[in-house]
Structures are given as structure tokens and as C-alpha cells.
Amino acid sequence: MTSEEEAVPLNAIRAFVTIVREGSLTRAANALGTTQSSVSRYLAVLEGYLGTDLMERRGRRSELTEFGRLFANTVSEPLDTVCFTAQRMRRRTRPNANRIVVRTSLSTFAYSFLIPNLQAFSTEMGGVMVDVISSLSLPASTDDFDILITRDLSVVEPADHWEIYNEQLVCVGSPNHIAGKSLSVVRSMPIINVTSRPDILPTWLRGMNLTSRDIKSGARYDHNYLALPAVMTGKSLLVAPEIIVSDLVRTGALNVVPGSLTPSGMQYRAYAVDRSDNPELARAFCRWLARLCKKAAISEAR
Numbered sequence: 001m002t003s004e005e006e007a008v009p010l011n012a013i014r015a016f017v018t019i020v021r022e023g024s025l026t027r028a029a030n031a032l033g034t035t036q037s038s039v040s041r042y043l044a045v046l047e048g049y050l051g052t053d054l055m056e057r058r059g060r061r062s063e064l065t066e067f068g069r070l071f072a073n074t075v076s077e078p079l080d081t082v083c084f085t086a087q088r089m090r091r092r093t094r095p096n097a098n099r100i101v102v103r104t105s106l107s108t109f110a111y112s113f114l115i116p117n118l119q120a121f122s123t124e125m126g127g128v129m130v131d132v133i134s135s136l137s138l139p140a141s142t143d144d145f146d147i148l149i150t151r152d153l154s155v156v157e158p159a160d161h162w163e164i165y166n167e168q169l170v171c172v173g174s175p176n177h178i179a180g181k182s183l184s185v186v187r188s189m190p191i192i193n194v195t196s197r198p199d200i201l202p203t204w205l206r207g208m209n210l211t212s213r214d215i216k217s218g219a220r221y222d223h224n225y226l227a228l229p230a231v232m233t234g235k236s237l238l239v240a241p242e243i244i245v246s247d248l249v250r251t252g253a254l255n256v257v258p259g260s261l262t263p264s265g266m267q268y269r270a271y272a273v274d275r276s277d278n279p280e281l282a283r284a285f286c287r288w289l290a291r292l293c294k295k296a297a298i299s300e301a302r
Helices: 010-022 025-032 036-050 066-089 107-124 183-187 200-207 224-233 242-250 279-301
Strands: 055-058 061-064 099-104 129-134 147-150 159-173 190-194 216-221 237-241 262-273
Touching: 010 025, 010 036, 010 066, 025 036, 061 066, 099 107, 099 279, 107 129, 107 147, 107 224, 107 237, 107 242, 107 279, 147 279, 159 200, 159 242, 159 279, 190 200, 190 224, 200 237, 200 262, 216 224, 224 237, 224 242, 237 242, 242 279, 262 279
Parallel strands: 099 129, 099 147, 190 216, 190 237
Antiparallel strands: 055 061, 147 262, 159 237, 159 262
């Protein structure tokens, strides 16, 4: 058999694309569920088939050759299309046909808005079980989840996505301390700092035409869900996404400082990954969440 008649090493091509996507042989091996030596053999097989090097050593690092870069750019998208189509069309027995895993980098959003509404989705879908996990790390293709809800992360694998909420910021405080007050109260009461969202306060100050010199810095908390009890019980203010304080405002636990609403420019998104064991249920969840957030946004605007 001549070299032109040799079978195309599809598994080797898949391994090479994974190396490029993951950035190293070790991470590619983890993504493929195999060993680093196995991935190295696949790379050697493909280089032998193509008759040229795809990667070269640069000190302690391996980098793509010019040919390797061209080959990766050429085959990555068609390979994704094949995987995408196969995953969409697969038919198999699913042991957890009524269960999905939701992963999110928005822990306070999950705590204050998503989880309190999950029973409604479960009832609507006939008793589906929804597991919720939180992580700030970039998801890998080997991670076990069906849906990603995020503001600042993305997925590199095939997935449908929905833009579910354009974030609005608002300043809130205990009714005992800000009832009947105007926006000027932000100059006299300390404002809590949330270290996991260092962007919020500077963004809000710009929206209010204020600077850091115009306010008093308050206590620091890692996350908004830790700061919420503090602002409800203490003499301080909190600038937070409106969607996570809306229920507390509605029940009277917090008051909004008049004139303190401003957009952050951040957008919440939901991804339903195609490798999910329950792709249709995952997409149904994302559509439900988009409707829920839209309803909340309309309620906030009133």
C-alpha cells in the first residue's frame, strides 16, 4: 500500500487537535482520558503520516511549527463539526435521564436567585433533579456538567448559549439607616468592599459621577453572599447586582438608595454543552432560565 492509500489516522488527528486546544500533552492526555505517552505516540503517528514535524522543542516548551499551525487551523473546525453532529444525533440509554448538573461561577446569583426558583423548573419538567456546583476556574472538556452559567468564563467545546441577563448595579442598605434618604447618603455611610468583584465599585462610581474620594470605605468580604447579611444588619451600604438583592428589597429586608441604578456592562450567559447526557433537557433549562431572568429584569424596571 502506498503512502497515498494509507488510512487517515483520525484518532491521531483528534489527539493533535486536543494538544493544540489544551496547550500541552499532559492536559491533552487528561482531556482524552489517556496517558501522556499515548498522546505522544499519536503525535508521532500523525507526523509520520504527514511527513513533517508538527511541533518542535523551544527550550523546555514545545511549540507548533508553521506547518503544524496551518494543519491545526485547517482541521479543527471540521473535526468540531463532526463531533458536534455526532453528539447531537446520538441515541443511547441514559441512566440519569431526569437529572442535570449546573455549574456556575456566580455563587451569589445561584444562592439568591437561581436555587430559590429551581423547584419551579423541576415541577415544570416532571420532577427533574438539578445538581448545582460552583467554581471560578475555567471549565475543561473532562469536567462533569451539563450547563455552565457564567459572567466571565466561556467554553471551548461545542455548546448552545443564551444571553440571560445584562447586569445592573444598585446601592442598597438597611431600611433603618437609609429609609427616606437621597443619593447623598453614599458620602456619609461606609460602602462594603467585595473582593471577588473588584470591578463593581469603580464601575458604579463612574456611573454615579463619583470618585473613591467621595465615599467612605467599609469592611471587606470575599463574596456578595457574605456581604448581604452584613449590610442587612449593620450601618453600611453595599453596591451589588440588582438581580441578587431584588428579593431582599421586595420583602423589605433592604432598601435601594434612590438614583443608584447603573449598568455594569457585564452579561450573564448560560451554555448547554453538547456532550451532555441530557442535551435537550439542558437546553430546556437554559431557555427557562432566560425567561426567568427576563421576567426579573422587567420587574426591576418598574
